[in-house]
Amino acid sequence: MIRDTRTLLRRNLLHMVRYPSLTIMLVAQPVLFLLLFVYVFGGTLGAGLPGGGDRDAYLTYLAPAILLVTVASVAMSIAIYAAKDATEGIVDRLRTMPIAHSSVLTGLVLAALVQTALALAVVLGIAVALGYRPDAGPLGWLGALGVLGLLAFALTWLCVGLGLAADSVETASNTPMFLVLLPFVSSAFVPTDSMPRVLAWIAEHQPFTPVIDTLRALLDGADPGSDLGWAIGWCVLITALCFAWSVRLFGRAAAR
Numbered sequence: 001m002i003r004d005t006r007t008l009l010r011r012n013l014l015h016m017v018r019y020p021s022l023t024i025m026l027v028a029q030p031v032l033f034l035l036l037f038v039y040v041f042g043g044t045l046g047a048g049l050p051g052g053g054d055r056d057a058y059l060t061y062l063a064p065a066i067l068l069v070t071v072a073s074v075a076m077s078i079a080i081y082a083a084k085d086a087t088e089g090i091v092d093r094l095r096t097m098p099i100a101h102s103s104v105l106t107g108l109v110l111a112a113l114v115q116t117a118l119a120l121a122v123v124l125g126i127a128v129a130l131g132y133r134p135d136a137g138p139l140g141w142l143g144a145l146g147v148l149g150l151l152a153f154a155l156t157w158l159c160v161g162l163g164l165a166a167d168s169v170e171t172a173s174n175t176p177m178f179l180v181l182l183p184f185v186s187s188a189f190v191p192t193d194s195m196p197r198v199l200a201w202i203a204e205h206q207p208f209t210p211v212i213d214t215l216r217a218l219l220d221g222a223d224p225g226s227d228l229g230w231a232i233g234w235c236v237l238i239t240a241l242c243f244a245w246s247v248r249l250f251g252r253a254a255a256r
Helices: 004-020 020-041 042-047 054-086 090-095 102-130 139-164 169-185 197-204 208-219 224-256
Strands: none
Touching: 004 020, 004 042, 004 102, 020 042, 020 054, 020 102, 042 054, 054 090, 054 102, 054 139, 054 169, 054 208, 102 139, 102 224, 139 169, 139 208, 139 224, 169 197, 169 208
16 A cells, blocks of 8 residues: 555656646745735735734734645645546546555645645745744744644645546636635634624634634744644544545545
């Protein structure tokens, strides 16, 4: 199984290398959000932070959220790769080979995690170049990386399921779009207490808000409090449900 997973991981990584335009687009999207919100809206939005602030203060507030957007952006592409394999007969061909069937999905997920790590490094490097200076110590960085890893794992399995459930690559490219929209209804760009009451309630009780608040606290060198438990809980729940769903869909796709 390990050898099969390694082979399929290499196959998926090579596939991503051969189509660099998609990877570039995935990294460009959060970078554009970062530049847009810092340099176009940052002066005004920074003044609206608790205690007030300038563009630099807003960059500190925004950067952890952009890391989450980066994870979500990369995960969306996995729906396309999963749908492509399922609709073009790749799954059927792999099923006829003497390999561990679980390695097909595992190789895809691991390739997504590698791609996510590279994208996060690029986006974080650009944020630092713009002036972002996190105050996290070693434990804070380890905690933030752990939360990002859990989130990437959860969203990747979600998008694998969405890709396998789609009847075409075009459909698979559209169904995960809510992952880009959800951060706008969260604490990513503005504090939730600045929103109307109903919208604030939705923002405070959706999965992305505790993850963003946890990242923000960890990278600021602060205690995330109960947000950390909620962030881990959401990631574990999404992973468990979407893993079971993806495996079931993969079995159906392979049986067709």
